[in-house]
Amino acid sequence: MRGKKYAVPGDLIAEGKSLAPGANAYKLGNGVYSMAVGIVEIAGNRAGVVPLEGKYVPRQDDIVVGIVIDYNAIAWTVDINSIFYGSIFVRDLVRRGSREKLAISNVLNVGDVVAAKILSFSVNRDPLLSLRGPGLGRITEGEIIRISPRSVPRLLDRRERLYKLIEDATGCKLIIGMNGLIVVSGTPDGVLLAAKALKLVESEPRYDALVKAVRNALNVGEGKVGEADR
Numbered sequence: 001m002r003g004k005k006y007a008v009p010g011d012l013i014a015e016g017k018s019l020a021p022g023a024n025a026y027k028l029g030n031g032v033y034s035m036a037v038g039i040v041e042i043a044g045n046r047a048g049v050v051p052l053e054g055k056y057v058p059r060q061d062d063i064v065v066g067i068v069i070d071y072n073a074i075a076w077t078v079d080i081n082s083i084f085y086g087s088i089f090v091r092d093l094v095r096r097g098s099r100e101k102l103a104i105s106n107v108l109n110v111g112d113v114v115a116a117k118i119l120s121f122s123v124n125r126d127p128l129l130s131l132r133g134p135g136l137g138r139i140t141e142g143e144i145i146r147i148s149p150r151s152v153p154r155l156l157d158r159r160e161r162l163y164k165l166i167e168d169a170t171g172c173k174l175i176i177g178m179n180g181l182i183v184v185s186g187t188p189d190g191v192l193l194a195a196k197a198l199k200l201v202e203s204e205p206r207y208d209a210l211v212k213a214v215r216n217a218l219n220v221g222e223g224k225v226g227e228a229d230r
Contacts, residue, residue, distance in 0.1 A: 006083045007034035007049055008057050014040070014047035022048025037083065056082040056149040056179035058121040063136075065144070065177030066129070068112045076108050078116070078129060081149065081179045086116065086129040093131065113139040113183065115175050139175060142185030145195050149180035151202035160211050162201065169218035170194045193218065 007013050011034045013025060021027045024036035025048045034040070038051040056064070058080070066078035066086055078086035093107050108114070115136050116129040131137045155163045155176060163174050172186030172194045184194045197214050204210040 005040040006038070007040050008037050009034055013049065014042055016045075018045050020046050022046040024049040024051055039083075052083055054148055054180075056080060058082055058084060058086075058118050058127040059178070060118055060121060062118045062178040063176070064116055064118060064129075064179040065139070065175060065181035065183055066114055066116055066179070067144075068108050068110055068114065070110065071104060071108065073104065076104075078114065080116075080127065080129075080177075081146070081181055082127075084121070084126050086118070086127045088114075088116065088129045088131060108138060113142075113144065115139055115177070115183075135175070139183050142173070142175070142183040143191050143195070145182045145184055145198050147180050147182065147198055148202045149178065152176065152178050152180060154201050154207065154210065155198075157207070159207075162197075162211070162214055165214065165220065166194050166197045166218065169220045170197075 012031050013034050014032045015030050017030050019027070019032050021032050022041065022043070024038065025032050025034055032047040034049045036049050036051040037055055037057055038049040041048050041050050064080045064086070066080040068076050069079050070077040074090055076088045076090070078088060080086045088108070090104055094104055114131060116131055117133055117136060119128045119130050121127040163176060166172070167174055170186060170190040170193045172184050172190045174194070175183040182198060184191050186194065197217050200210060200213050200217060204213050
């Protein structure tokens, strides 16, 4: 863990018979447990959690989009829009014997954007990422659009497949991270239109109204986009 103690729902954040649960926490037996993603706060005899809104909670096998923020001879550190940083081990991408810092930075450098899979995660250890697999690796083009991680499943919902509707209507390619980072590549006008539609996904709470709003933003009527309507 880096500095402050973080927690996700269900984590034991403190123990003690005299402890009382504070904000975003509950007590079970002698333990106080988290009800939110955030920073543990213990003051006096109360233990609670200061929530971090809009942050992604890593899950094994999720595909995420991240930004490399640091590296050393062992691993790259990746910002995945979470209270936890992702790690990619150098040994997975660089052959032994060529791990000089120059060689490592040629593979991935600070500022590089990647699509990765979460191999493992626990609150006691940062997520381990992999770039091995179809569609994974360094992303060399496109613009990053950020939406709430909670809204991403709405893009992938099989009822309308909104991501496909957006791709077909704008001519753009979307790389969707479950962490709320989406890379959009296409023409400047297409990217702007796709970004407008993606922002609607997190702003309209009702699904039926969302579909209508996205279609209106894209100027697409019912049945006009073959793949998205099948």
